[in-house]
Amino acid sequence: MRDFSRTPEPRGRRCRARGRIYVVQKHAARHLHYDFRLELGGVLLSWALPRGPSLDPSARRLAVQTEDHPIEYARFEGTIPPGQYGAGTVMVWDIGTWEPVGDPEEGYREGRLRFVLRGKKLRGEWQIIRAPYRDSRGQKSWLLVKARDEAARSEAAGSILDEQPDSALTGRTLEEIAASHERPPTGRGAG
Ligand code: MN
Numbered sequence: 112m113r114d115f116s117r118t119p120e121p122r123g124r125r126c127r128a129r130g131r132i133y134v135v136q137k138h139a140a141r142h143l144h145y146d147f148r149l150e151l152g153g154v155l156l157s158w159a160l161p162r163g164p165s166l167d168p169s170a171r172r173l174a175v176q177t178e179d180h181p182i183e184y185a186r187f188e189g190t191i192p193p194g195q196y197g198a199g200t201v202m203v204w205d206i207g208t209w210e211p212v213g214d215p216e217e218g219y220r221e222g223r224l225r226f227v228l229r230g231k232k233l234r235g236e237w238q239i240i241r242a243p244y245r246d247s248r249g250q251k252s253w254l255l256v257k258a259r260d261e262a263a264r265s266e267a268a269g270s271i272l273d274e275q276p277d278s279a280l281t282g283r284t285l286e287e288i289a290a291s292h293e294r295p296p297t298g299r300g301a302g
Pocket of ligand 1: 146
């Protein structure tokens with residue numbers, strides 16, 4: 112794991128654009144997963160979703176909290192070199208802004224963050240809820256759950272992960288990104 116307080120890379124600047132940054136990065140590491148990130152307090156709070164997000168309110172998707180990332184990381188697409196933490200290809204699968212429902216700092220502290228997503232793929236209201244257990248490596252487990260609203264949809268109607276697999280930023284596939292040889296902003300790995 113990196114310690115951002117002990118590396119020379121820039122920490123996240125507060126984005127003055129309207130709304131807080133929201134991003135989901137599709138990450139073809141040892142296991143393909145999705146990294147869900149919300150800007151709060153000058154960093155990107157981060158969770159790894161082994162199965163990705165679901166539009167189905169009855170699907171409670173595991174979200175394993177990972178280290179905070181710098182704001183600059185939100186738009187990164189490219190390849191983390193072999194041997195680095197998180198080695199593999201990273202795609203910006205969805206990007207946009209998020210709006211908290213209620214006080215976000217308090218919600219985060221209490222382990223129940225309610226928010227509205229305004230991404231290119233994910234919309235409407237969601238919750239991320241801290242579960243009372245940790246995984247085998249001692250990392251905090253949360254559950255990402257879609258609220259019942261007009262943006263919700265049953266998994267039986269199809270998976271948005273399969274229907275819209277490509278980059279929300281550049282339209283590229285994972286293979287096209289892998290072939291581009293772009294490196295992370297810091298030249299280092301990431302969860
Ligand atoms: Mn990751």
